[in-house]
Amino acid sequence: MNRITQKLQEDKKILSIYFSAGYPNLNDTVQIIQDLEKNGVDLIEIGLPFSDPLADGPTIQGSSTQALHNGMTTEILFNQLGNIRESVSIPLIIMGYFNPMLQYGVEAFCQKCAEIGIDGLIIPDLPVDVYAEKYKAIFEKYGLINVFLITPQTSDERIRFIDSVSNGFIYMVSSASVTGSQAGFGNTQETYFERIANLNLKNPQIVGFGISNKETFSQATKYAKGAIIGSAFIKHLSESGSGKIEEFIGGIR
Amino acid sequence: MNFNVDEKGYYGEFGGAYIPEMLYPNVEELRQKYLSIMDEPDFKAEFNQLLKDYVGRPSPLYFAKRLSEKYNTKVYLKREDLNHTGAHKVNNTIGQILLAKRLGKKRIIAETGAGQHGVATATVCALMGIECIVYMGEIDIARQAPNVARMKMLGAEVRPALSGSRTLKDATNEAIRDWINNPVDTHYIIGSAIGPHPYPDMVTRFQSIISEEIKWQLKEKEGRENPDYVVACIGGGSNAAGTYYHFLHEPEVGIIAVEAAGKGVDSGHSAATSKLGKVGVIHGCKTLLMQTVDGQITEPYSISAGLDYPGVGPMHAHLAQSGRGEFFSVTDDDAMNAGLQLTKLEGIIPAIESAHAFAVLDQKKFKPTDVVVISLSGRGDKDLDNYIDYFKL
Numbered sequence: 095m096n097r098i099t100q101k102l103q104e105d106k107k108i109l110s111i112y113f114s115a116g117y118p119n120l121n122d123t124v125q126i127i128q129d130l131e132k133n134g135v136d137l138i139e140i141g142l143p144f145s146d147p148l149a150d151g152p153t154i155q156g157s158s159t160q161a162l163h164n165g166m167t168t169e170i171l172f173n174q175l176g177n178i179r180e181s182v183s184i185p186l187i188i189m190g191y192f193n194p195m196l197q198y199g200v201e202a203f204c205q206k207c208a209e210i211g212i213d214g215l216i217i218p219d220l221p222v223d224v225y226a227e228k229y230k231a232i233f234e235k236y237g238l239i240n241v242f243l244i245t246p247q248t249s250d251e252r253i254r255f256i257d258s259v260s261n262g263f264i265y266m267v268s269s270a271s272v273t274g275s276q277a278g279f280g281n282t283q284e285t286y287f288e289r290i291a292n293l294n295l296k297n298p299q300i301v302g303f304g305i306s307n308k309e310t311f312s313q314a315t316k317y318a319k320g321a322i323i324g325s326a327f328i329k330h331l332s333e334s335g336s337g338k339i340e341e342f343i344g345g346i347r
Numbered sequence: 348m349n350f351n352v353d354e355k356g357y358y359g360e361f362g363g364a365y366i367p368e369m370l371y372p373n374v375e376e377l378r379q380k381y382l383s384i385m386d387e388p389d390f391k392a393e394f395n396q397l398l399k400d401y402v403g404r405p406s407p408l409y410f411a412k413r414l415s416e417k418y419n420t421k422v423y424l425k426r427e428d429l430n431h432t433g434a435h436k437v438n439n440t441i442g443q444i445l446l447a448k449r450l451g452k453k454r455i456i457a458e459t460g461a462g463q464h465g466v467a468t469a470t471v472c473a474l475m476g477i478e479c480i481v482y483m484g485e486i487d488i489a490r491q492a493p494n495v496a497r498m499k500m501l502g503a504e505v506r507p508a509l510s511g512s513r514t515l516k517d518a519t520n521e522a523i524r525d526w527i528n529n530p531v532d533t534h535y536i537i538g539s540a541i542g543p544h545p546y547p548d549m550v551t552r553f554q555s556i557i558s559e560e561i562k563w564q565l566k567e568k569e570g571r572e573n574p575d576y577v578v579a580c581i582g583g584g585s586n587a588a589g590t591y592y593h594f595l596h597e598p599e600v601g602i603i604a605v606e607a608a609g610k611g612v613d614s615g616h617s618a619a620t621s622k623l624g625k626v627g628v629i630h631g632c633k634t635l636l637m638q639t640v641d642g643q644i645t646e647p648y649s650i651s652a653g654l655d656y657p658g659v660g661p662m663h664a665h666l667a668q669s670g671r672g673e674f675f676s677v678t679d680d681d682a683m684n685a686g687l688q689l690t691k692l693e694g695i696i697p698a699i700e701s702a703h704a705f706a707v708l709d710q711k712k713f714k715p716t717d718v719v720v721i722s723l724s725g726r727g728d729k730d731l732d733n734y735i736d737y738f739k740l
Contacts, residue, residue: 145644146516148524148630162643193627193628194642194643197638197642219631245369249372
């Protein structure tokens with residue numbers, strides 16, 4: 095069974111952490127993954143840096159740009175992760191924009207992910223319709239879970255369609271925003287979280303965007319299966335370096 | 348072969364809507380409504396009335412006698428430079444502001460490179476009394492001060508794009524991020540024939556007035572609707588799309604596209620996407636794109652800010668790939684000289700973007716009987732500093 099599916103069956107709220115591969119330093123990737131697992135994180139999203147990350151706010155843009163400056167490439171990331179399954183068993187997702195995957199070759203990319211032991215992908219600018227028509231069969235061939243986003247503006251009808259195409263979890267964007275721009279959750283989010291919970295979807299939902307601390311994590315996971323922290327973790331990395339991950343994760347739950 | 352958009356939003360393999368889910372409701376609403384709104388009689392009436400009384404259309408089709416003599420062929424200029432705000436851009440912004448009003452939008456955002464589209468957007472927002480925010484790369488703000496001042500005078504807020512290379516590509520990223528953050532009340536007026544479907548088709552339709560007029564104007568002057576060639580410069584490609592539109596399926600009309608070669612196609616400082624690009628995804632569409640082997644988008648270069656874009660509209664990518672369009676690359680030097688020559692022979696100072704199109708006369712030999720229509724997409728007032736620097740005037 096896919097490690098993501100297995101993890102989602104556990105009776106607990108999932109804490110997922112996003113970071114940009116190759117940030118703060120090119121070769122920090124593996125150490126960060128190992129430290130995150132050691133500190134009890136449930137799922138890791140490894141960001142494949144892109145020059146033009148449309149859905150990201152300044153924090154993730156900055157880490158992505160820095161990672162590219164550090165020399166990160168798709169090939170280097172795959173090399174860094176080559177032996178990752180010798181040291182960790184945590185579910186791993188690669189999150190990145192579509193163009194670098196398209197240049198690598200979608201099938202070659204998926205094949206490489208499967209070889210390494212990557213469990214899933216999140217590709218924000220690959221629309222669900224194009225995926226369903228052109229790429230679903232490839233992902234399935236390599237046992238990869240593809241995760242789609244929904245937002246407060248997504249209609250119930252489309253959420254049900256996305257649910258039908260998904261096979262792991264649904265990435266529930268907390269509010270209409272790019273990453274890293276929310277200070278907290280209010281009634282609007284609460285209503286939205288509740289609305290989605292009441293749809294009784296087959297895939298569990300994990301909330302992302304706007305989760306930065308213990309309070310927002312527990313608000314987000316009141317209705318959802320888990321929550322994803324990205325920008326706040328990257329800020330911590332840039333302020334405290336990659337050596338103090340324990341401190342950050344310990345503050346969340 | 349079909350050179351228009353198909354029902355799925357593609358031109359051959361190019362186009363589509365590669366957008367994050369956050370943009371889906373807005374783009375889908377546009378996709379569902381743009382054709383029916385554009386087809387409404389009162390929309391057409393308002394659009395046409397503004398094009399006539401406000402923009403000053405039809406723009407003349409001018410027979411360039413001295414230029415024709417020099418190249419021993421018949422050259423006509425489509426005078427988009429005479430439009431209000433000085434370029435073809437306003438045809439599209441008038442159309443999109445009317446559409447935005449019918450969609451109930453209260454706030455307009457736009458990206459701009461040289462500032463022409465920003466000015467055209469700020470203009471129609473002033474006309475309609477709608478809030479306007481224009482994203483512009485920090486570097487472009489510094490080198491296009493007069494247009495920044497125009498936008499501010501027109502009541503627009505000019506927000507600097509501080510990410511990446513701080514030019515047009517990054518201004519577009521910032522505008523898209525703004526739209527993600529403001530999904531309900533905001534319409535994004537994209538200025539070129541780029542972006543997710545239906546933008547390339549919508550922009551092309553608004554600009555197609557250019558070729559619609561060429562047809563009847565040429566009929567009056569030459570007794571035939573179809574020229575032998577239509578020529579236009581291409582950055583994203585909106586003036587070109589409008590100039591070609593009614594000729595795409597007329598096989599006897601040659602379609603000529605002129606890209607900016609910058610300091611030379613292979614110099615590392617170029618924007619000749621059809622030569623240097625590979626299939627990729629930028630700003631929501633699949634098209635030809637300048638990028639590294641790793642799929643990172645690279646920085647284009649051209650002396651002309653309006654052609655300084657790493658991609659090309661999906662319609663043009665298809666014209667290039669299918670061979671329907673003949674693509675030329677023109678260097679900074681050749682474009683500047685062509686601009687000066689047009690000024691001296693015809694008394695018209697062209698925008699440096701448009702000057703690229705004229706340099707084709709030195710690259711391709713036309714027959715004496717050929718009728719060649721060149722899109723003079725913008726006037727050169729905004730480029731005076733560049734001309735002065737370049738020619739030490």
